[in-house]
Amino acid sequence: xxxxxxxxxxxIYGELHALDDVNLKVEKGEWVSIMGPSGSGKSTMMNIIGxxxxxxxGEVLLDGVDISKESSKSLTxxxxxxxxxxxxxxxxVNYLTAVENVMLAQYxxxxxxxxxxxxxxxxxxxxxxxxxxPSQLSGGxxxxxxxxxxxxxxxxxVLADEPTGNLDEANEEIVVDLFHKLHDDGTTLxxxxxxxxxxxxxxxxxxxxxxxxxxxxxxxxxxxxxxFTDQ
Amino acid sequence: xxxxxxxxxxxRQWKKMLMIAFTIALxxxxxxxxxxxxxxxxxxxxxxxxxxxxxxxVVPKAASVLSGLYEVEGDQSGAYLKEEDLGxxxxxxxxxxxxxxxPFTTVNAELDGGGTVKVVGSxxxxxxxxxxxxELDAGIQSLRSWWDLKSGSWLNEQTDTDxxxxxxxxxxxxxxxxTVGSSIxxxxxxxxxxxxxxxxxxxxxxxxxxxxxxxxxxQALDGLEGKVDSIDVSALTTPDNELAExxxxxxxxxxxxxxxxxxxxxxxxxxxxxIQEAIPDSIASPVRQVADSEGEILNKTQxxxxxxxxxxxxxxxxxxxxxxxxSVMERSQEIGLMKAIxxxxxxxxxxxxxxxxxxxxxxxxxxxFAGFGFAQIIGHSVFGSAISxxxxxxxxxxxxxxxxxxxxxxxxxxxLLRLRPTEVLHGK
Numbered sequence: 001x002x003x004x005x006x007x008x009x010x011x012i013y014g015e016l017h018a019l020d021d022v023n024l025k026v027e028k029g030e031w032v033s034i035m036g037p038s039g040s041g042k043s044t045m046m047n048i049i050g051x052x053x054x055x056x057x058g059e060v061l062l063d064g065v066d067i068s069k070e071s072s073k074s075l076t077x078x079x080x081x082x083x084x085x086x087x088x089x090x091x092x093v094n095y096l097t098a099v100e101n102v103m104l105a106q107y108x109x110x111x112x113x114x115x116x117x118x119x120x121x122x123x124x125x126x127x128x129x130x131x132x133x134p135s136q137l138s139g140g141x142x143x144x145x146x147x148x149x150x151x152x153x154x155x156x157x158v159l160a161d162e163p164t165g166n167l168d169e170a171n172e173e174i175v176v177d178l179f180h181k182l183h184d185d186g187t188t189l190x191x192x193x194x195x196x197x198x199x200x201x202x203x204x205x206x207x208x209x210x211x212x213x214x215x216x217x218x219x220x221x222x223x224x225x226x227x228f229t230d231q
Numbered sequence: 232x233x234x235x236x237x238x239x240x241x242x243r244q245w246k247k248m249l250m251i252a253f254t255i256a257l258x259x260x261x262x263x264x265x266x267x268x269x270x271x272x273x274x275x276x277x278x279x280x281x282x283x284x285x286x287x288x289v290v291p292k293a294a295s296v297l298s299g300l301y302e303v304e305g306d307q308s309g310a311y312l313k314e315e316d317l318g319x320x321x322x323x324x325x326x327x328x329x330x331x332x333x334p335f336t337t338v339n340a341e342l343d344g345g346g347t348v349k350v351v352g353s354x355x356x357x358x359x360x361x362x363x364x365x366e367l368d369a370g371i372q373s374l375r376s377w378w379d380l381k382s383g384s385w386l387n388e389q390t391d392t393d394x395x396x397x398x399x400x401x402x403x404x405x406x407x408x409x410t411v412g413s414s415i416x417x418x419x420x421x422x423x424x425x426x427x428x429x430x431x432x433x434x435x436x437x438x439x440x441x442x443x444x445x446x447x448x449x450q451a452l453d454g455l456e457g458k459v460d461s462i463d464v465s466a467l468t469t470p471d472n473e474l475a476e477x478x479x480x481x482x483x484x485x486x487x488x489x490x491x492x493x494x495x496x497x498x499x500x501x502x503x504x505x506i507q508e509a510i511p512d513s514i515a516s517p518v519r520q521v522a523d524s525e526g527e528i529l530n531k532t533q534x535x536x537x538x539x540x541x542x543x544x545x546x547x548x549x550x551x552x553x554x555x556x557x558s559v560m561e562r563s564q565e566i567g568l569m570k571a572i573x574x575x576x577x578x579x580x581x582x583x584x585x586x587x588x589x590x591x592x593x594x595x596x597x598x599x600f601a602g603f604g605f606a607q608i609i610g611h612s613v614f615g616s617a618i619s620x621x622x623x624x625x626x627x628x629x630x631x632x633x634x635x636x637x638x639x640x641x642x643x644x645x646x647l648l649r650l651r652p653t654e655v656l657h658g659k
Contacts, residue, residue, distance in 0.1 A: 079571065
């Protein structure tokens with residue numbers, strides 16, 4: 001059984017078909033990237049997979065459960081327990097320190113544990129910045145805090161929406177490197193991106209156009225290693 | 232973690248929180264001031280209204296019946312109250328509500344040049360030392376405070392050694408050509424006497440044609456020693472309600488519980504009832520015009536204060552509503568993020584409500600003390616005395632602040648519940 005399966009999924013806003021009969025399977029531990037121009041339905045798909053929105057039609061099976069039929073409260077529980085979210089704008093709470101931002105996800109999941117949160121920051125190379133406020137961190141550092149927050153509850157899927165969209169090349173490399181590490185650890189990754197270089201390093205690339213999956217490319221050269229060398 | 236988030240918000244948004252606290256403080260201060268004054272105003276307004284005279288009249292039972300049947304004055308009935316019973320008025324359950332009283336003995340005396348004049352004996356500033364230890368200066372000097380002293384002075388029972396002093400009305404003084412220091416000779420049924428005019432007053436009524444002397448002096452004129460024909464009582468009363476009206480007609484028609492409630496409330500009728508119990512063969516009745524005016528003024532004053540309190544609280548609720556809604560709008564991304572990472576609506580609502588309620592507690596406490604200060608200003612400027620702190624104001628203000636804050640938070644919480652993470656995190 002696939003970890004995630006979309007069956008004939010539609011998302012319709014009036015006349016607009018943001019998603020139009022989308023079918024997709026993602027296996028456990030897989031790294032999938034989703035590309036496409038603006039308005040192609042990437043974010044809509046991300047919201048539906050991330051349990052933040054429901055499809056107009058179709059089924060979305062996450063771990064065998066059809067989340068399209070769940071209540072808003074159940075979706076919150078599923079999101080809390082199974083999904084880690086990484087945003088382009090980072091969305092850190094600006095009055096909490098880096099470690100507190102990580103603990104925030106723990107707080108809404110179970111019990112905040114500062115030691116564990118510090119370990120998560122250590123994994124993303126920010127142990128020494130734990131007590132800093134977001135305003136005292138660079139964009140790359142903020143995104144790494146966001147990654148640590150997404151990982152702290154050991155989610156089954158990590159959804160990243162344009163994770164490198166606001167980063168310079170050096171920080172982009174660090175974040176993609178983190179994704180490799182996550183993948184090596186068996187985390188399922190779905191990355192929405194405009195950046196072909198970021199998309200290429202995934203095991204499988206999907207290209208969305210007008211709400212449909214227009215192209216699917218399997219990366220034959222996928223090594224699970226860091227790809228940014230001499231680009 | 233919850234505490235860190237609350238602390239973070241309170242410190243980060245301190246300007247907005249200060250505004251919320253200020254709004255709540257304003258509402259709470261007005262509520263506290265109005266409630267303090269309102270709960271104290273009964274006594275204050277009553278004290279003010281005491282300048283309009285006595286509100287209870289006590290006469291002998293026989294005189295009351297005669298008066299009721301033939302509309303004649305008490306002194307014509309031949310029935311009298313005993314002077315020795317006067318002290319009993321201050322032994323009733325509502326003794327501390329009796330602020331003043333004075334007995335009267337009226338004698339029709341003959342003047343030298345022919346004609347008659349009413350000589351009224353009474354207390355002027357009679358010092359009473361009660362067995363309870365309470366001391367009181369009672370008499371017409373305070374009960375008839377509207378009398379305009381044209382010349383001379385009030386009789387002073389405590390310092391005057393001469394009991395032959397008299398106060399005469401302007402009409403009589405004019406008719407007989409009396410001035411301060413003049414002598415006036417009168418003849419009663421038992422004795423005759425010569426008084427020295429000590430003061431001339433203008434009462435604006437029948438009293439202007441009468442002579443006022445000390446009680447014993449008037450009694451001696453007709454051989455009525457130890458007898459008084461009426462007593463005027465000034466008492467602090469609670470405005471009548473349906474129970475008081477029913478009790479006034481027939482206290483026996485009340486149930487035991489109703490009787491106890493009526494007896495233990497300072498209605499004019501219950502104070503009258505207790506005076507009748509204390510003074511044998513007497514009938515005490517409220518002077519309706521004064522008692523009704525007191526009740527009406529008190530009710531209107533309290534209604535005005537309730538309206539001001541309600542309006543101020545509505546204003547505070549609207550202010551809180553705007554500020555909290557603006558705060559939630561500003562923090563929509565943060566709230567959307569919390570929901571995205573697994574916060575339920577209840578958790579986020581609890582966070583926002585806790586922040587607002589901590590602010591409300593601070594504002595409420597500040598407002599309460601400010602309000603108590605306002606109450607003192609009102610007390611001193613309007614009533615010339617301090618407003619006492621009634622403990623019940625504290626829980627009432629606390630409940631009002633809670634209700635107003637809750638109402639003020641409703642639109643913000645509704646907005647917060649409707650907020651979807653996708654809308655704020657992706658701008659959709």
